[in-house]
Amino acid sequence: MNERTLGLGLIGLGLAGGVMAAAARTHPGIRLAAAAEPDPELRQRFEQAEGAPAHADIDGVLARADVDAVYVATPHQLHRAHAVAAAEAGKHVIVEKPMALSVADCDAMIEAAAANGVVLIVGHTHGFDPAVTMIRDLVASGAYGPLGMIAMWNYTDFLYRPRRPEELDSARGGGILYNQIPHQIDIARTIADRPVRSVRATAAVLDPARPTEGACAALVEFAGQGTANLVYSGYDHFDSDELHGWIAEGGSPKKRAHGAARRRLDGLTPAEERRARTSDFGYGARSPLPPPHQPHFGELVVTCAGADLRCGPDGVIAYTDDGVEVLPVPGRPWWPGRGDVLQELVDAVVHGRAAFHDGEFGRETVRTCLAIAESARDRREVFLSAPEVARHVPVR
Numbered sequence: 001m002n003e004r005t006l007g008l009g010l011i012g013l014g015l016a017g018g019v020m021a022a023a024a025r026t027h028p029g030i031r032l033a034a035a036a037e038p039d040p041e042l043r044q045r046f047e048q049a050e051g052a053p054a055h056a057d058i059d060g061v062l063a064r065a066d067v068d069a070v071y072v073a074t075p076h077q078l079h080r081a082h083a084v085a086a087a088e089a090g091k092h093v094i095v096e097k098p099m100a101l102s103v104a105d106c107d108a109m110i111e112a113a114a115a116n117g118v119v120l121i122v123g124h125t126h127g128f129d130p131a132v133t134m135i136r137d138l139v140a141s142g143a144y145g146p147l148g149m150i151a152m153w154n155y156t157d158f159l160y161r162p163r164r165p166e167e168l169d170s171a172r173g174g175g176i177l178y179n180q181i182p183h184q185i186d187i188a189r190t191i192a193d194r195p196v197r198s199v200r201a202t203a204a205v206l207d208p209a210r211p212t213e214g215a216c217a218a219l220v221e222f223a224g225q226g227t228a229n230l231v232y233s234g235y236d237h238f239d240s241d242e243l244h245g246w247i248a249e250g251g252s253p254k255k256r257a258h259g260a261a262r263r264r265l266d267g268l269t270p271a272e273e274r275r276a277r278t279s280d281f282g283y284g285a286r287s288p289l290p291p292p293h294q295p296h297f298g299e300l301v302v303t304c305a306g307a308d309l310r311c312g313p314d315g316v317i318a319y320t321d322d323g324v325e326v327l328p329v330p331g332r333p334w335w336p337g338r339g340d341v342l343q344e345l346v347d348a349v350v351h352g353r354a355a356f357h358d359g360e361f362g363r364e365t366v367r368t369c370l371a372i373a374e375s376a377r378d379r380r381e382v383f384l385s386a387p388e389v390a391r392h393v394p395v396r
């Protein structure tokens with residue numbers, strides 16, 4: 001007998017909604033039921049390609065009986081309102097990172113989900129990447145001894161992709177601190193599986209024409225054991241995928257293109273930049289095919305007493321006293337990474353298994369982001385007490 005499939009409604013058909021649509025299409029437990037999107041061009045593209053209805057606002061999706069869950073992929077500042085509305089309509093929720101822009105908003109979302117008996121998952125982040133969860137399991141197994149430190153390095157063109165105005169305004173959640181650093185925090189927290197004790201960070205605004213944080217270096221210390229060193233720059237100079245065999249973040253081959261994102265923006269008005277965002281990144285602009293390699297988020301090296309474990313394009317590379325071994329990442333019958341988000345939803349809703357990346361997990365990542373922003377601003381170490389994270393035990 002076939003297992004129950006969940007009807008999924010996509011809220012927002014921009015970059016995130018477009019990629020999740022492709023992942024949903026290939027997931028055996030998900031049925032793409034509907035979408036909500038104010039842009040008529042994106043709605044038309046979705047309806048033509050998916051044969052499913054696209055509504056102009058979220059209410060149309062929430063009123064549908066064939067929608068069991070929604071994926072909220074609207075701009076950060078709308079996450080709280082959309083997640084709460086969905087929960088109150090009795091729909092399970094996946095909400096994109098950052099979960100919200102304040103801890104109070106995260107709390108409201110957690111409360112709405114609990115009050116209405118629905119599942120709340122925060123994703124996608126690269127903490128769901130199969131190679132990351134494989135490293136988590138290897139560390140947890142103790143096979144390589146205790147965790148010492150986690151190092152991450154990601155250099156991208158993030159700041160020069162076409163942007164909405166609020167994405168270049170730190171006061172409204174713009175820049176890398178709320179958009180890109182959550183990936184690194186989730187990866188580190190997934191592997192360390194401990195509460196964050198403190199952070200010390202610096203952040204830089206290096207282009208007055210894009211006046212928001214585009215570079216960040218943070219030292220995250222975990223309670224009891226382990227640190228993570230997070231380095232990120234989005235200034236479109238060095239591209240760290242050069243160190244990854246020119247495999248892009250999503251797992252597809254890419255070509256060297258230093259400075260191309262800056263050149264694409266040259267001379268565009270803000271209105272033209274907004275349109276370029278839809279044409280370059282909106283629903284339907286990206287390949288609908290699953291990537292041939294593993295997703296990743298820059299370089300990741302995890303140091304244990306007995307080995308360094310590095311994320312490679314197709315597996316985890318273990319550097320031990322005995323040599324170097326590539327451990328292949330177990331295959332998935334779905335889109336690696338984003339399909340794992342959908343599987344976490346299916347596991348929670350259909351099989352009753354507690355979600356790992358639940359609202360409380362997402363809220364702790366937001367708290368860590370806010371602490372990084374505070375540490376960078378005040379030039380001091382910021383301490384977090386996060387007892388609630390301690391209850392997260394990885395599924396092994």
Ligand SMILES: NC(=O)c1ccc[n+]([C@@H]2O[C@H](COP(=O)([O-])OP(=O)(O)OC[C@H]3O[C@@H](n4cnc5c(N)ncnc54)[C@H](O)[C@@H]3O)[C@@H](O)[C@H]2O)c1
Nearest residue numbers: 012013014015016036037038073074075076096097098124
């Ligand atoms: N996990 C990832 O890898 C990943 C990648 C990209 C974006 N994101 C996250 O997804 C969210 C959206 O980012 P994006 O890059 O897709 O932005 P985007 O601007 O490309 O897309 C957002 C879409 O939401 C639509 N929208 C705006 N108001 C709406 C409303 N009231 N109802 C329904 N739709 C509405 C917009 O018209 C737009 O098409 C952000 O929070 C971002 O952090 C995550």
